[in-house]
Amino acid sequence: MQQNHVTMKDIANRLGVSSVTVSKALGDKEGVSDELKQKIKEIAQEMGYRFNTAAKAMKEGLSYNIGVVIAERYASVTQSFYLQFYQYLSTALEDVQYSGILHMLSEEDEGQLVLPRIYHDRKVDGFIILGQLSNTYISAIHETGIPLVFLDFYTDRTELDYVITDNFYGMYEMTNYLIANGHRDIAFVGSLHATSSIQDRFLGYYKSLLEHRIPLRQEYILNDRDESGKLLDVAIPEALPTAFACNCDQVAYLLMNTLRKQGVRVPEDCSVVGFDNDIYATLAEPALTTVEVDRQEMAKTAVNKMVRKISDPALNSGRVLVRGKMIYRESVRSMK
Amino acid sequence: MQQNHVTMKDIANRLGVSSVTVSKALGDKEGVSDELKQKIKEIAQEMGYRFNTAAKAMKEGLSYNIGVVIAERYASVTQSFYLQFYQYLSTALEDVQYSGILHMLSEEDEGQLVLPRIYHDRKVDGFIILGQLSNTYISAIHETGIPLVFLDFYTDRTELDYVITDNFYGMYEMTNYLIANGHRDIAFVGSLHATSSIQDRFLGYYKSLLEHRIPLRQEYILNDRDESGKLLDVAIPEALPTAFACNCDQVAYLLMNTLRKQGVRVPEDCSVVGFDNDIYATLAEPALTTVEVDRQEMAKTAVNKMVRKISDPALNSGRVLVRGKMIYRESVRSMK
DNA sequence: CTGAAAGCGCTTACAG
DNA sequence: CTGAAAGCGCTTACAG
Structure with missing residues (x-):
């Protein structure tokens, strides 16, 4: 003692x-x-x-800490996805003698472009930004010149570094799987203009349809949220598709509730698949076939990028894609 | 740039x-x-x-960081409760010019008494321990002499500092509420030897019964988990009580599923209440009447305690209780 | 009200 | 292989 x-x-x-x-x-x-x-x-x-890290820090001008920024809205009760992500980042950072400092960014600070206190205190050598932030905030933090790696999100700005899951390929693979199971009337559930992830997942879905020469039907593209991101009840099409490819597990879960209320059984009457493999995938009954985002690999990749950027800030390794993993459960019925 | x-x-x-x-x-x-x-x-x-915090740190021998330790098992997909807690801690720490460093403690490190790297690097001036840890680990970290505050957990060791929610009073208030609604056959759901929280909540329930001169019935104390903490199907008693006071929302949620399968309707046939006000409280249908743990207040209290301990390590302010808040929803029926 | 000096605990040249 | 010196960027105590 x-x-x-x-x-x-x-x-x-x-x-x-x-x-x-x-x-x-x-x-x-x-x-x-x-x-x-x-x-x-x-x-x-x-x-x-x-x-005494402080002494080394002062000598070298490095803190050996990395700030991990998550917008508060991504860390709500229903969304521990990003917080789990942080866990992997934290482990990956320890492997390279760094510590992670988690910073939850409030809506208010994001709006007013208030940078994290750990930036002003020089407590971190760089930031890993987890999830989408406003463009103006990104510009503000980027202008400071501090090394930045974006995780699970990208923009059109090629001078930034991103590590993302291969949304396109994941949904492409998932749709291929549905088609291989005999489905041809497949709806995509997700508002195309809501997030870049949804767009990419949609495009993977579309790519699969194209390859199989299945026409894209507008009435099978279903909105799941409004412009503010608030989830809506999905409007089930008159002609029931045989499968719903949902852009995320939560939406798949909600959709299954809606279907149940209309007396539609899953997977007997129609199949439903999700994406993310989060809590909703197993909360759903039957459990969802989905795509698991390989957060561990993404975390490692992001940390590596960061360490390289710290030693050479001019480095720009661009957009790195990390492949997801299909998880097969009980929400898909074979039509063959 | x-x-x-x-x-x-x-x-x-x-x-x-x-x-x-x-x-x-x-x-x-x-x-x-x-x-x-x-x-x-x-x-x-x-x-x-x-x-440059590092310079100040070296001069003063303080890092202006506090480690927040959470056992990995409390940060699973289904448990964002503690991660939300971290958010409040982080904000409360910033208010006193500190930063929080979140450390997820793996089962392995806990078992082998491996202290967090941030301890060895002197990156933190103290630890706030969130949730229950093994006694041996607590001893190991306590022996280092680093200031420690335990949050949402306490033991019989009076030399340690704790900030906890008033589990006893919360369940006491909840049971009073059930009784005020005309219930007299009230079961308590929770394994009494599993955690200290469950015990305290049970005692609050018992206190309420005593005050209302309702006898405690052994067959109305229902186990919800085995010795390893794994949740079990709750055995519904032959004589159905009119209300179930569950030790947490998740168990209430699971219980409601079990009841539904047996054709028992909530709240028409019997009432169910939970504790915590977490995701399961609103996932349940009908939504659960429950007790919300005031995590924000607890976080502030813990941070205050910590700051005082840093300036005076000998300080021992003991166990501080923070009162929870009743949340009224639709899972209770009035019997009057 | 203002500042020269010393020191916090390391590491990086450089000299032996 | 080993060590004296300088310096990282602050703050504290003291002198003016």
Whole structure:
């Protein structure tokens, strides 16, 4: 129960060497005999030495922290998706001797272009931005010159770095799977102008239809949210499709409730698939066939990008796609 | 887009004063004329000065960061409760010029008593521990002497500091409410030996029964989980109570599914209440009457405690209870 | 009201 | 292989 403040100097004194030698030994640098290195490490351990990152930080001008920014609206009760993402980021950052500092961005700060306090305090060497933010906010943070990596979101600005899941390919694969199961009347559920992810997923769906020479029908493109992003009841088409490809699990879950109320059984009467593999995928009955976003791989990729950007801020590695993974459950019926 | 590295010295040079004066001005300390202070602040702003926390940290031996530890098992897909909690903590910390660093503790690290890397790096001045951890881990982290505040969890060790929701009072109030609505056959759903929260909630329930001279019936105490914490199907008693007081919303939600399968309607045939006001409270149909844990108030209280402990580590303010808030919805029927 | 000096605990050249 | 010196950017105590 003692709050120790052992320094390298203390270790050096104890062993009758200089603190330079201790620094080299603990940092595994050249120029200390292996024997002495070993001895120093043992003593450090024994004395309960803890490295003082602040000192290193000041010397090198780096904090060894990365800010992870998530808009508050993505961290609501129903959306632990991004918070789980943070977990992977945190682990990936530790692997490269960094720590993550999570910053929830409020609507207010986003609107008024208030940068995170950790920016002003120089507590971070860069920001990983998780999810979509307003263009003006992106510009504001980008103008500071601090290294930036965008995760799970991209824009048309090619000078920025992005790591995203391959939404296009994921929904393409999913639609192929539905078609392989004999479906041809497949609706896409998602408002095309709401988010860039929905658009890309839609395009993957469309690509699959094109490849299979199934015409795209306007009445099978169903809105799921209004312009503010608020989820709506999906209007079920008169002619019931045999499958609904939903842009996310939550919408698939809500759609299944609506279908149930209309007496439509899933998957007997029609199939429903989702995307994300979040809580709604398993809350749904039957559980949803969906595409899992490989957040772990995305997190690792983003952290790597960030570390490279910190050592070379001019670096621009562009948009990196990470492939998702099909999860097969019980919400699809084979029509064959 | 320039990565600036303006220091106090730069500002001082620009104005022909010393960096000491700049430090005093920016820190709003005594000994600089208001005029000069104002001028310095303007120039700092104009030059894009950012405070270097690392330098202050080294000087004072404080990092101005607090680690927030959450066991990974509490941050699963279905449990964003604690992650929301973190949000409040983060805001409360910013109010006192601190930043929060979220650390997800893996089962493995917990078992092997591996302390967070941010501890070894001296990146934090204290830890707020969110939720229950093993006793051995608590001992291990406590022995380091680093200031500790436990949030939403307590033990019998009086030398530690806790901030918890008033589980006892919340369930007491809830049971009173059921009784006021004419219920007398009220079951409690929760395994009494699983967690300390469940125990306290049970005792609040019991207290209410005692006050109303309703006998406690063993067959109305229903297990909801096994020893490992895994949720079980609740065994509905032969003689159906008129109300179920569940120890949490999730269990209430699951119970309602079970009841539905047995053809029991809520609230017509029996009432069900929960606790926590989490996602399950509104996912349930009808929505659950429940007790909302006042996480914001708890977060503020914990941060205050922490700040006081940092300046005086010997301080032991003990167990602080924060009152919850009844949320009335549609899952209770009046028997009158 | 203002500032020169010392020091926080490291690391990076450089000298031996 | 080992170490004395300088410096990172602040703040504190002291002198003027």
